Amino acid sequence: MNGEIPVKRAGRSGRWRAISAAVIAFIFLATFLASSLVVIDQTEVGVVKILGKVQDEPLQPGLHVVTPFITEVVRMPTYEKTMEMVGEQHIKALTSEGLPVYFDMAVQYKIDPLKAPExxxxxxxxxxxxxxxxxxxxxxxxxxxxxxxxYTEKREFIQSDFERRLDDEFRPYGILITAVLIRNIDLPESVEKAIQAKIEAKQEAERMQFVVQKEELEAERKEVEAQGIARANQIIGESLRNNPEYIQWYYLQVLDDFAKGDASVIVVPVPSSMYPGVAGNATANIPLILPSR
Structure with a gap:
């Protein structure tokens, strides 16, 4: 019986050694795969370092196989980011008049994926x-x-000037400036009031100029209208002097309307030239037919 016990212990020991070896091999394989497979997200690019040396070619989004243990991949975002200098980190500068001005600034930028290693x-x-x-x-x-x-429309020009200068300096390094925003401008109260008063005065002057232009246009319109009425009256007067028969015809036309029941009768003085039967230039109180209203 004493001879059987060592045999059983030896079998158990061998199985444990086999299991331990399998576990070690699995851990080594998992570590190897984890070190050799790299996944780059769509919003980033991978900067490869082999033994501490940065490689020229970045890793684009997707699955990549690299040399394990000696390769390090640094992920850099390629989406648009915003650098804000607000609050206690705001910008302080002096204007051309030597006045201190404080303002918040937001700079939007992104990294050129191909220049990420640089x-x-x-x-x-x-x-x-x-x-x-x-x-x-x-x-x-x-x-x-x-x-x-x-404070005026020149702010957009200043922002564009910022954007152009920053982009000119940062682009060679692989950083692309997309927008610059200036906000929350803070000036001494007296300066701010003076600027506001100047802006209001300018707006009032522009408003008055508009009113004057409007009145001038209205005067021109009335003058043109008066000229048109005078010209029309002149044409009508000449037409009546040259065609007295027209008045008689119109009178007879009204009589015809009266006969149809479409007119009323009033008594007014009528020159002889408009009504047969009155001699000379005399006038007579005779019925004149006027259209009903």
Missing amino acids: VYSTLKNYEVWMESRIRAHARDIVAQYKAEDL
Whole structure:
């Protein structure tokens, strides 16, 4: 009986060694696959580092196989992002008059997928570098304008100037500027009131100019209308002087309407030229037929 016990223990030990080896092999295989397979999302690009060296070609969205253990993949977003400098991080600058101005700024940008390795290797913490450059440009650009320019339609021009300058500097590094927005402008209260008063005065002047132009156009219209009426009266007068028979014809036409029951009778003085039977230039109180209303 003592001879059988060592045989059983040896069998159990062998099975445990086999199981342990299988588990180790499985873990090694899983680790190998996890290190060699990389999935890049649609909204990002992969920067490949082999033994710490950044490779020129980035990994595009999809499944990729890389050399395990010695390869590191850094994911960088390629969608449009917004860098905001608001609140305590707002922009402070001086205008061309030397007045201090504070404002919030939002810069929208995205990384060129093909230049992601260059962005990583050249800048790495690119947002820190971007913010310092944005603030420097803000001081330079605002110094070229007056305080009131930030309140008027020139603000769009200033924003476009910001966008152009930032894009010119950032694009060679692979960072594309899509928009720059200036908001919440804060000036000394006295300056702000003066600017507001100037804007209101300008608006009132434009309104008065519109009123004057409107009155001038109305006067021209009335003058043209009066000329038209005078010309029409002149034409009618000449026509009646040259065609007295027309008045008689019209009178007879009214008589015809009266006969049909479409007119009424009143008694008025009528020149002899309009009614047969009255001699000379005398007038007579005779019935005149007028259309009913």
